[in-house]
Amino acid sequence: MNIWLVMLLGGLITFLIRFSFIYLFGRFEFPEKIRKALHYVPPAVLSAIIFPELFLRDGALNLSLENTSLLAGLIAILVAWFSKNTLITILAGMLALFLLQFFL
Amino acid sequence: MSEKSKQFWAGVRSEIPLLIGGFPFGMIYGALALNAGLSKAAAQVMSSTVFAGSAQFITAQLVHENTPGFVIVLTIAVVNLRHMLYSASLAPYLAALPARWKVFLSYLLTDEAYAPTILHYEREGITPQAHWFLLGAGGVLWTDWQLSTALGIFLGAAIPESWSLDFALPLTFIAMVVPVLRDRPAIAAALSAGVVALVAFSLPYKLGLILAALVGIVIGTVLEGKKPSAVDQSQREVS
Numbered sequence: 450m451n452i453w454l455v456m457l458l459g460g461l462i463t464f465l466i467r468f469s470f471i472y473l474f475g476r477f478e479f480p481e482k483i484r485k486a487l488h489y490v491p492p493a494v495l496s497a498i499i500f501p502e503l504f505l506r507d508g509a510l511n512l513s514l515e516n517t518s519l520l521a522g523l524i525a526i527l528v529a530w531f532s533k534n535t536l537i538t539i540l541a542g543m544l545a546l547f548l549l550q551f552f553l
Numbered sequence: 554m555s556e557k558s559k560q561f562w563a564g565v566r567s568e569i570p571l572l573i574g575g576f577p578f579g580m581i582y583g584a585l586a587l588n589a590g591l592s593k594a595a596a597q598v599m600s601s602t603v604f605a606g607s608a609q610f611i612t613a614q615l616v617h618e619n620t621p622g623f624v625i626v627l628t629i630a631v632v633n634l635r636h637m638l639y640s641a642s643l644a645p646y647l648a649a650l651p652a653r654w655k656v657f658l659s660y661l662l663t664d665e666a667y668a669p670t671i672l673h674y675e676r677e678g679i680t681p682q683a684h685w686f687l688l689g690a691g692g693v694l695w696t697d698w699q700l701s702t703a704l705g706i707f708l709g710a711a712i713p714e715s716w717s718l719d720f721a722l723p724l725t726f727i728a729m730v731v732p733v734l735r736d737r738p739a740i741a742a743a744l745s746a747g748v749v750a751l752v753a754f755s756l757p758y759k760l761g762l763i764l765a766a767l768v769g770i771v772i773g774t775v776l777e778g779k780k781p782s783a784v785d786q787s788q789r790e791v792s
C-alpha cells in the first residue's frame with residue numbers, strides 16, 4: 450500500500466472513530482465491555498512493539514550481553530519508572546546505548 | 554466580550570499547559586519520523602491527517618520495519634479506538650450542533666483537547682456556546698502540533714544516521730507504557746502482548762503485532778473482571 454494511502458486511510462479511520470458517538474448520540478449506547486477493553490489498548494499495543502525491538506536480533510531471540518538494545522531498554526524502563534518523564538527516558542536510553550556499544 | 558469569544562479563549566487558556574508538553578513531543582515525532590524513513594512531506598501530512606501523537610510514532614516505527622500498509626492502518630485504528638470513549642463522553646454537550654460543527658470538532662478531538670474540555674463541560678453543564686471552548690482548545694493544539702512537527706523535521710534532517718536515533722522510537726514507547734502499568738491487569742496485558750509479539754514475530758504481514766495486541770487486551774480485560782474494585786477505579790478515570 451502506498452504511504453499516501455496509509456496517511457489518508459489512517460486519518461479517515463481516526464476521524465470516524467472520533468466522530469462515532471458524537472454522530473450516534475441518542476441512537477446507540479456505549480457497550481460496557483468495550484469501555485473496559487479500551488483501557489488495555491496502550492499497554493498491549495506498545496509492549497507488542499517494544500518486545501521484539503529489545504529481545505530479537507535479526508529475527509532471533511538474543512538474551513546475551515551483546516544485545517545492547519535489550520540492556521539499554523531495561524535501563525530506560527527503570528528510568529521511566531522513577532522519572533515518569535518522556536524526555537529524560539529517551540535521553541537516558543540513548544546514552545545507555547552509546548555507552549554499552551562503546552564498552553561491550 | 555461575547556459568550557462565544559469568552560468560551561473560545563477559555564478553551565485556549567486551558568490548553569496552554571498541554572501545549573508546553575506537546576511541543577517537544579511534536580518535535581521528537583518530526584525528527585524520528587524522518588529518521589525512520591518517512592519523507593518530509595509524509596511526516597508533516599500525517600500530523601494533519603492522523604493528528605494523534607502515539608499513532609504517529611507507531612506508524613513511523615512500522616514504516617521503518619517495512620510493515621505492509623494495511624497492517625499499519627489496522628494498528629492506527631486499534632491505537633486510536635480510545636477516542637471513541639471521548640466521542641461518547643462529549644456527545645451530550647455537542648448534540649444540538651449542526652453537522653458541519655460536529656465534523657470539524659471531531660477532527661480536533663485529541664487526548665489533549667478532550668481532557669480540559671470534559672472538565673470544563675462537567676463544571677458548566679450543557680450550555681449553548683460550549684462548542685467554542687473545544688474549538689479554542691483543539692484549534693490551538695492543532696497549530697502547536699503542526700508547527701512543532703515542522704521544526705522537528707527541520708532539525709531531524711540535520712542529525713547524522715550514525716547516532717542510531719531509530720532506537721529513540723522504542724524508547725519513546727517505553728516512556729509511554731511504563732506509567733500505564735499501575736495495576737496487575739495492565740501489567741499482565743503488557744507482558745502477554747509482549748511475549749506473543751516475540752512468538753508470533755515471523756507471521757506474515759507483521760500480523761503478529763495485531764494478534765499480540767488483541768491477546769493483551771483480552772487478558773487485561775478478563776483479569777480486571779475478576780477484581781471488581783479495580784473496575785470501578787478505571788471507569789472513574791476514563792469517564
